[in-house]
Amino acid sequence: MVCEGTHFDGKIPHTFVIFGASGDLAKKKIYPTLWWLYRDDLLPKPTKFCGYARSKLSIAKLKENCKQYMKVQAHEQTKYEEFWALNEYVAGSYDGRTGFELLNQQLELMENRNKANRIFYLALPPSVFEEVTVNIKQICMSVCGWNRVIVEKPFGRDDVSSKALSDHLARLFDEEQLYRIDHYLGKEMVQNLMTIRFGNKILSSTWNRENIASVLITFKEPFGTQGRGGYFDEFGIIRDVMQNHLLQILSLVAMEKPVSCHPDDIRDEKVKVLKSIEALQLDDMVLGQYVGNPQGKTEDERTGYLDDPTVNKDSSTPTYALGVLKINNERWQGVPFILRCGKALNERKAEVRIQYQDVPGDIFEGNTKRNELVIRVQPGEALYFKMMTKSPGITFDIEETELDLTYEHRYKDSYLPDAYERLILDVFCGSQMHFVRSDELREAWRIFTPILHRIEKDHIRPLSYQYGSRGPKLADRKCEENNFQYSGSYKWHGSKGTSGTNH
Numbered sequence: 001m002v003c004e005g006t007h008f009d010g011k012i013p014h015t016f017v018i019f020g021a022s023g024d025l026a027k028k029k030i031y032p033t034l035w036w037l038y039r040d041d042l043l044p045k046p047t048k049f050c051g052y053a054r055s056k057l058s059i060a061k062l063k064e065n066c067k068q069y070m071k072v073q074a075h076e077q078t079k080y081e082e083f084w085a086l087n088e089y090v091a092g093s094y095d096g097r098t099g100f101e102l103l104n105q106q107l108e109l110m111e112n113r114n115k116a117n118r119i120f121y122l123a124l125p126p127s128v129f130e131e132v133t134v135n136i137k138q139i140c141m142s143v144c145g146w147n148r149v150i151v152e153k154p155f156g157r158d159d160v161s162s163k164a165l166s167d168h169l170a171r172l173f174d175e176e177q178l179y180r181i182d183h184y185l186g187k188e189m190v191q192n193l194m195t196i197r198f199g200n201k202i203l204s205s206t207w208n209r210e211n212i213a214s215v216l217i218t219f220k221e222p223f224g225t226q227g228r229g230g231y232f233d234e235f236g237i238i239r240d241v242m243q244n245h246l247l248q249i250l251s252l253v254a255m256e257k258p259v260s261c262h263p264d265d266i267r268d269e270k271v272k273v274l275k276s277i278e279a280l281q282l283d284d285m286v287l288g289q290y291v292g293n294p295q296g297k298t299e300d301e302r303t304g305y306l307d308d309p310t311v312n313k314d315s316s317t318p319t320y321a322l323g324v325l326k327i328n329n330e331r332w333q334g335v336p337f338i339l340r341c342g343k344a345l346n347e348r349k350a351e352v353r354i355q356y357q358d359v360p361g362d363i364f365e366g367n368t369k370r371n372e373l374v375i376r377v378q379p380g381e382a383l384y385f386k387m388m389t390k391s392p393g394i395t396f397d398i399e400e401t402e403l404d405l406t407y408e409h410r411y412k413d414s415y416l417p418d419a420y421e422r423l424i425l426d427v428f429c430g431s432q433m434h435f436v437r438s439d440e441l442r443e444a445w446r447i448f449t450p451i452l453h454r455i456e457k458d459h460i461r462p463l464s465y466q467y468g469s470r471g472p473k474l475a476d477r478k479c480e481e482n483n484f485q486y487s488g489s490y491k492w493h494g495s496k497g498t499s500g501t502n503h
């Protein structure tokens with residue numbers, strides 16, 4: 001019997017299985033998210049949860065591991081205990097059949113041997129993806145309910161390995177059963193991009209090469225690898241952030257209007273714009289690697305990337321990257337899309353800057369500055385439009401100001417859920433709108449594989465930048481060369497917004 005559907009099916013039980021339940025992602029993100037969805041009565045009833053990993057853990061131990069991330073209020077204590085009572089845990093290996101047979105028996109028990117829908121979350125290192133998915137398919141699929149599999153990045157490390165993974169998954173599951181998670185697609189302001197673009201005439205009619213000078217998409221983190229550089233060193237910042245999170249944002253900023261909000265119509269447009277992007281060239285990149293700041297206040301700030309004992313001593317892995325992408329289509333020809341990301345920088349920030357061209361025929365003695373639309377993803381969701389105005393009062397001077405939509409002020413009582421909350425709920429609902437399709441992935445790797453191979457083959461040394469700085473100085477020059485102007489004259493008079501997550 002086939003039970004696929006986009007709605008919760010009446011009283012059919014749902015079981016959420018977390019592979020890698022003993023791990024970091026599970027304790028920091030997955031269990032907390034499931035608890036918040038349960039707390040807010042957003043999950044279908046009944047839903048139960050089952051963890052699976054090699055470590056022998058009790059539910060009490062699992063609960064203890066997750067404790068500091070769950071954010072439980074005093075008045076929620078009873079419900080919190082109810083949540084854990086719906087949890088089971090099975091210990092077993094990832095390669096043999098025995099553990100999966102035990103798991104399946106446990107799932108059947110939890111489902112009272114009834115028809116049930118199952119979600120499998122792979123919070124696992126890529127090294128065990130293949131065997132786990134084969135075992136799920138052979139042993140753990142619900143026979144008459146639907147089955148959905150959530151896959152975490154990395155989706156391969158280049159075009160060839162990603163294709164091998166996609167082909168492997170395609171042999172086991174239909175594309176409709178696969179949910180490739182890019183958690184940036186669950187963020188409020190990333191989801192807002194389509195509305196901003198296609199719900200506002202004033203923006204949609206200027207969103208093109210006739211009006212826009214450049215687009216700058218930034219991700220910054222104020223901490224380094226913190227002794228966990230082992231994983232990072234294998235991948236680097238381009239694979240970790242640029243090839244997925246920043247490219248996803250770019251495709252939402254640059255794609256044509258989809259024919260509807262149907263997930264496939266949106267993803268068709270994303271693929272189309274990705275296909276118009278040339279593979280990235282070394283000349284269009286700046287690479288950096290952080291060194292410790294001897295004046296740093298904390299041990300972490302004083303520690304450079306290469307001082308991390310889990311990192312290869314002569315590693316050339318970039319912890320900072322800037323890349324300029326060119327979109328060869330009628331809308332964007334000649335408009336640089338600058339993607340920048342880095343670790344151990346001066347602040348935490350993710351934002352999109354749409355910089356408009358200079359006003360032609362300036363009559364204000366060269367004092368006009370470019371309009372800029374800033375979409376701040378985090379921290380403190382905001383949308384502000386930098387524009388020129390007459391300085392108030394008995395003067396004819398002009399000055400830079402802003403139209404400001406700061407969420408903290410405008411939407412005081414709104415609850416902005418965490419990205420994982422939205423995305424996991426989407427999986428229950430069967431909506432793939434905010435998940436990555438295999439052809440998107442193929443295009444993403446086509447753009448980035450040649451440069452990644454070149455960097456690795458030629459051991460291209462990244463430029464050093466100091467922990468806590470804005471990154472390599474050359475990056476600002478690269479922005480300038482690519483028609484992004486920073487004047488340093490803009491002054492913001494309001495107070496800075498805070499992060500929108502209000503658990």
Ligand SMILES: NC(=O)C1=CN([C@@H]2O[C@H](COP(=O)(O)OP(=O)(O)OC[C@H]3O[C@@H](n4cnc5c(N)ncnc54)[C@H](OP(=O)(O)O)[C@@H]3O)[C@@H](O)[C@H]2O)C=CC1
Pocket residue numbers: 218374380382383384402404405406470476486488489490491492494495496497
């Ligand atoms: N609603 C709100 O909360 C609003 C808040 N603001 C706040 O006001 C402040 C300024 O606004 P913003 O639009 O960022 O103003 P600016 O145009 O002055 O941009 C400031 C940013 O430019 C970058 N920068 C600094 N030096 C250089 C340089 N030499 N060359 C190139 N880029 C440089 C820095 O970011 P980077 O290091 O990333 O390059 C810096 O954050 C921000 O803190 C912003 O959050 C403003 C409007 C509304």
Ligand SMILES: O=C1O[C@H](COP(=O)(O)O)[C@@H](O)[C@H](O)[C@H]1O
Pocket residue numbers: 183221240241350
């Ligand atoms: O995917 C990743 O994202 C995080 C940053 O996520 P955020 O939601 O906190 O902005 C990053 O730290 C990590 O290196 C990367 O793998």
